[in-house]
Amino acid sequence: MGKLVTEMLKGTLEGIVLAILSGRPAYGYEITAWLRAQGFSDIAEGTIYALLVRVEQRGLVDVQRVPSEKGPPRKVYSLNDQGREYLEEFWRTWSFLADRLEQLRKGGK
Amino acid sequence: MTTGSNEPKSRYLQYLEIVTGSLEEKKRYRQYKARIKQLPENYRIAVEALERYLMHFGPADGAGAMAMYDDLAELFEQGAADGTPIRDIFGEDPVEFVEAFVANYPLGQYRTRERNRFTTAIERAAGENTTTKNRTD
Numbered sequence: 001m002g003k004l005v006t007e008m009l010k011g012t013l014e015g016i017v018l019a020i021l022s023g024r025p026a027y028g029y030e031i032t033a034w035l036r037a038q039g040f041s042d043i044a045e046g047t048i049y050a051l052l053v054r055v056e057q058r059g060l061v062d063v064q065r066v067p068s069e070k071g072p073p074r075k076v077y078s079l080n081d082q083g084r085e086y087l088e089e090f091w092r093t094w095s096f097l098a099d100r101l102e103q104l105r106k107g108g109k
Numbered sequence: 110m111t112t113g114s115n116e117p118k119s120r121y122l123q124y125l126e127i128v129t130g131s132l133e134e135k136k137r138y139r140q141y142k143a144r145i146k147q148l149p150e151n152y153r154i155a156v157e158a159l160e161r162y163l164m165h166f167g168p169a170d171g172a173g174a175m176a177m178y179d180d181l182a183e184l185f186e187q188g189a190a191d192g193t194p195i196r197d198i199f200g201e202d203p204v205e206f207v208e209a210f211v212a213n214y215p216l217g218q219y220r221t222r223e224r225n226r227f228t229t230a231i232e233r234a235a236g237e238n239t240t241t242k243n244r245t246d
Contacts, residue, residue, distance in 0.1 A: 050213060
């Protein structure tokens, strides 16, 4: 994965993570592992962790602590109503952006 | 502060805390330090480097900062338990990770204070109505 992808991903990572959580609850490491499996190999676990702390503080996710075999209890995140609302707005913005970029590629009007 | 008992503090403790700062925070910080000491060496070295970096940006104490240290300890304890390589935790650019991380904890942070001051100054210069806004994200 090149630098450009990392740069372009920055603004959308929050939406991506919320989209993942809209499917099912997950903990940080699962999300990072999924992203890596999808080819986003440069994603750092710390980055995802910091992002999850942020969306938790903004009230977009609910958190449940689940005991883990080793290490501290894992924080399992799930999308709540406020998060779902935010995600809808994210997709609307994304459609707008993708649409305009596609027009630009086709010769710009 | 949400930790500690609800018993009223003795007058002596009240005076002492005026001089020394909150004793509960100090206790929490010591607990954090003890947790970090338990980590495998390379994780411990990484956290201590991170802490040293953070200290350069002003006083990192108070309740908000303690929440930050607790979260840090948790991240690295889990990382160590999972055997996550240091590089997978920090990524290619450790500074970027730290910046994203610290941005979540505005309390007492020198940079946030200065950012707010700057934002307010521009609002005033632009002739906008400035009610004290507390930006948290």
